[in-house]
Amino acid sequence: MTDPFSTISSYNDASRYASARGSRTPPGSVPGARQKQSIILIVLTYLIFFALLIAPLLQMIAGAFEHGLHSFISALTRPAAIHAMAMTGAVVVIVTAINTIFGILTALVLVRGEWLGTKLRHVLNSLIDLPFAVSPIIGGFMIVLLLGPNTIMGAMFAWAGIDIVYAFPGMVLATLFVTFPLMVREVVPVLQEIGTQQEEAASMLGSYDWTTFWRVTWPSIRWGVLYGVVLTIARSLGEFGAVLVVSGNIMNKTQTATTLVYQDVENFNIAAASSVALVLALISVVLLLVMEWAKKHKEHKAHQAHNGQKGVH
Amino acid sequence: MHIEVRQLNKWFGSYHAVQDVGFSIEAGQLIGLIGPSGGGKTSVLRMLAGLEQPDSGEISFQGKLMNDVPPQQRGIGFVFQHYALFKHMSVFDNIAFGLTIQKWPKARIRERVAELVELTGLSGVERRYPHQLSGGQRQRVAFARALAPEPQLLLLDEPFAAIDAKIRKELRSWLKELIERVGITSIFVTHDQDEAIEVADEIMIINQGRVEQMGTPWDIYKTPETPFVAEFIGESTLLSNAHTLKGFESMKPGEESKALIRPEYIEVGREGEVRLPSASVQGKVKALHFRGSEWMVEVDVGGMRLKTYRSLESPVLHIGERVQVLIHRIYLFDKDRSWMQENALKEDPLPVLI
Known part of the structure; x- marks a missing residue:
C-alpha cells in the first residue's frame, strides 16, 4: 500500500539533511573541486529541465501564435474544436462526480468493511490498482470487447436504444476505468x-x-478528497488512449480535446494542434497549483493528527 | 443503573476472548476491570457499550435486555483510550456534540456545556482545538463530552494510559471525586493494579477471558481466591517447598496445591530484633534494593528466596549477613479452594496461665 505521508516526510527529512550537510564544508576537503562538481550538476539539471519542459512549451506557444493571435482564436473557435472541448468538459465533469462518490464509498468499504473479511478486502485492495498496471488502450479495448456493438451486452443496450461504444457513455466508462484508483488511493x-x-x-x-x-469522517478526509478530485480532473482531461479506442474519434461527435490534437498533428495542422494543446497545458498548470495547495492542507492536517495522538503534556 | 451480565461469550476467529463472563453491578458503583493485556477486559467493555456484539450471553440494564439495542440508544458515556476527540472541532463543539445530535435547544446546550466546562476545570480553553491541549486537558474534554448527554452509565477504557505518570496520579483522584459527585455508575478498564485499588469501589479481575474474582480491593487483597489473583493484586512470591518452613511443618501438601507469600507477611532482623525467636528461622541476606521509602530485602531460607521490606529506621543489613526470619502466614491454594495458613509456632505451645 502506498502511503503518501511517509514518502513526503522522508523526502523532507532527506532534503533538510542534504542542505544541512551542504552548508557545512567538511574540514580537509578541497572546496574548489566540490564547488565545480556541484556547478556542473546544477547546470546539467537546468539543461535537462529546459530541454524536456520549457523548450517544448515555448515551441508550442510559438506554434499556436505562428499566424498571429487571430489564427490562434480561430483554431480554438472552429466548430470541431468547440465540440471537442465541450465533450472533454462533459466527460471530466461526469467522471469526476462519479469517481468521487464511488471512490469514497470504495475506500470506506475497503478500510471499514469488516463484514467483507480480511482476505477479500486484501484481494479487492490489489484489484483497485489494476488500471495503474494496465495500459489505457488495453482498458479501452476491454470495454469494446465487452460492450461493443457485436457483443451480447452491447447488442442488448443497442436494442434498448443506448449506444455505449463509439458514443458518450463508452467514453465516460473508459475514463472511469483509468481514473478509478486515484480517489481510492487518496482516501484509504x-x-x-x-x-x-x-x-x-x-x-x-x-x-x-x-x-x-x-x-x-468527512472533515478528516475532505482535503484528501479534494486532492483526489484534482488528480481525477487532470487525468480525465488528458486521457487519450482509452478514449481513442472507445470513441472511434468521430469529429463533432465523439472527438475530445486530446484526440483532436492528435488528429490535427496527423493532418500537419501544427498551429491548430498547438492552440488546443496550449489551452490544455494552461489548465494543467492551474490544476497543479490547486494540487499543491490541497497537498499542503492535507499534510498540515496529517501533521496535526500526528501531534494529536502523541499528546503534548 | 443496575447492570446484569450473564454467560457472556465472544470469539475472535478461533480465539475465545471472553468466556462465560457474568457479573452484576449495583447502581452508583465505580468498578475497575483489571487484568493483564489481552485478557478480554476491553472486549467486555465494548460489548456493554454495544460496539461489539456478544456471540452468546445476556446484557441487561435495569432489568431490560440490551443485546439488540444499538449503541446510539443505550445511553452510555464512553471515554476511549486515546480519547478520540473530534480533532476538527473546538473543545466546546466536542462537548456539545452529543447534545446537538439529540437536538437540544441552543441555549440549553450552551448552559450544559458551560456547566461541564466548570465541572471539569476547562474554563478558558473552550475555543481551543484538541491538538492545542495537554494530555490531561484532553482527558477532561473526553470526560466532559461523555457526560454531556447525561448518560446512566460511564465506561472508561484505560483512561489514564496515555498520560504521564505524575499527572496520572493527580487525575485519578480527580476522576474518583468527580464520579462520586456526579453519582453515575462507572466501569473502567485498567492494567495497573495501583490504579484499580486506588480508584475503584469494587474491582473485577479478568484473566484469559474469565472473571477470576470480584470484590472490594481490601477483600481481594486479604482473601485472594486464586493464585493468579494473589499474584496480580499486591506482591507475592511462589514457594516451592512451603512445608519445610519453620512453623508450617504440620501442613500436608496436596497434589496440586500452591503456596504463595506476600512480603508483608515476612519479618527479618538481626538477633533480638524479631519478636518471636522461637517461631523464626535462620536466613541469609542475598540482595538489598533501595525502594525510595524502604529497603527490599531478599533472603535465602532453606533454598527458597523470599522477598520482604524493611524500614529505613531499622539498622541497615548487609549482603551475606545471617538474619532471623519470621514468617507470619502463607496463602495456600488447592484445585478448588484457597485458605490462609498461620505460623503454628506463633501460638505459645505451653501457655502459662496466671
Missing part, C-alpha cells in the same frame, strides 16, 4: 490514519452512520 490512507475511534465515539453520543460520516 487517511481513513486508516484517523482510525475508527472517533466514529465510535460519535455513535456512543447518539449519532447514526450518515450523521457520523458528515460530521466526523
Whole structure:
C-alpha cells in the first residue's frame, strides 16, 4: 500500500539533511573541486529541465501564435474544436462526480468493511490498482470487447436504444476505468490514519452512520478528497488512449480535446494542434497549483493528527 | 443503573476472548476491570457499550435486555483510550456534540456545556482545538463530552494510559471525586493494579477471558481466591517447598496445591530484633534494593528466596549477613479452594496461665 505521508516526510527529512550537510564544508576537503562538481550538476539539471519542459512549451506557444493571435482564436473557435472541448468538459465533469462518490464509498468499504473479511478486502485492495498496471488502450479495448456493438451486452443496450461504444457513455466508462484508483488511493490512507475511534465515539453520543460520516469522517478526509478530485480532473482531461479506442474519434461527435490534437498533428495542422494543446497545458498548470495547495492542507492536517495522538503534556 | 451480565461469550476467529463472563453491578458503583493485556477486559467493555456484539450471553440494564439495542440508544458515556476527540472541532463543539445530535435547544446546550466546562476545570480553553491541549486537558474534554448527554452509565477504557505518570496520579483522584459527585455508575478498564485499588469501589479481575474474582480491593487483597489473583493484586512470591518452613511443618501438601507469600507477611532482623525467636528461622541476606521509602530485602531460607521490606529506621543489613526470619502466614491454594495458613509456632505451645 502506498502511503503518501511517509514518502513526503522522508523526502523532507532527506532534503533538510542534504542542505544541512551542504552548508557545512567538511574540514580537509578541497572546496574548489566540490564547488565545480556541484556547478556542473546544477547546470546539467537546468539543461535537462529546459530541454524536456520549457523548450517544448515555448515551441508550442510559438506554434499556436505562428499566424498571429487571430489564427490562434480561430483554431480554438472552429466548430470541431468547440465540440471537442465541450465533450472533454462533459466527460471530466461526469467522471469526476462519479469517481468521487464511488471512490469514497470504495475506500470506506475497503478500510471499514469488516463484514467483507480480511482476505477479500486484501484481494479487492490489489484489484483497485489494476488500471495503474494496465495500459489505457488495453482498458479501452476491454470495454469494446465487452460492450461493443457485436457483443451480447452491447447488442442488448443497442436494442434498448443506448449506444455505449463509439458514443458518450463508452467514453465516460473508459475514463472511469483509468481514473478509478486515484480517489481510492487518496482516501484509504487517511481513513486508516484517523482510525475508527472517533466514529465510535460519535455513535456512543447518539449519532447514526450518515450523521457520523458528515460530521466526523468527512472533515478528516475532505482535503484528501479534494486532492483526489484534482488528480481525477487532470487525468480525465488528458486521457487519450482509452478514449481513442472507445470513441472511434468521430469529429463533432465523439472527438475530445486530446484526440483532436492528435488528429490535427496527423493532418500537419501544427498551429491548430498547438492552440488546443496550449489551452490544455494552461489548465494543467492551474490544476497543479490547486494540487499543491490541497497537498499542503492535507499534510498540515496529517501533521496535526500526528501531534494529536502523541499528546503534548 | 443496575447492570446484569450473564454467560457472556465472544470469539475472535478461533480465539475465545471472553468466556462465560457474568457479573452484576449495583447502581452508583465505580468498578475497575483489571487484568493483564489481552485478557478480554476491553472486549467486555465494548460489548456493554454495544460496539461489539456478544456471540452468546445476556446484557441487561435495569432489568431490560440490551443485546439488540444499538449503541446510539443505550445511553452510555464512553471515554476511549486515546480519547478520540473530534480533532476538527473546538473543545466546546466536542462537548456539545452529543447534545446537538439529540437536538437540544441552543441555549440549553450552551448552559450544559458551560456547566461541564466548570465541572471539569476547562474554563478558558473552550475555543481551543484538541491538538492545542495537554494530555490531561484532553482527558477532561473526553470526560466532559461523555457526560454531556447525561448518560446512566460511564465506561472508561484505560483512561489514564496515555498520560504521564505524575499527572496520572493527580487525575485519578480527580476522576474518583468527580464520579462520586456526579453519582453515575462507572466501569473502567485498567492494567495497573495501583490504579484499580486506588480508584475503584469494587474491582473485577479478568484473566484469559474469565472473571477470576470480584470484590472490594481490601477483600481481594486479604482473601485472594486464586493464585493468579494473589499474584496480580499486591506482591507475592511462589514457594516451592512451603512445608519445610519453620512453623508450617504440620501442613500436608496436596497434589496440586500452591503456596504463595506476600512480603508483608515476612519479618527479618538481626538477633533480638524479631519478636518471636522461637517461631523464626535462620536466613541469609542475598540482595538489598533501595525502594525510595524502604529497603527490599531478599533472603535465602532453606533454598527458597523470599522477598520482604524493611524500614529505613531499622539498622541497615548487609549482603551475606545471617538474619532471623519470621514468617507470619502463607496463602495456600488447592484445585478448588484457597485458605490462609498461620505460623503454628506463633501460638505459645505451653501457655502459662496466671
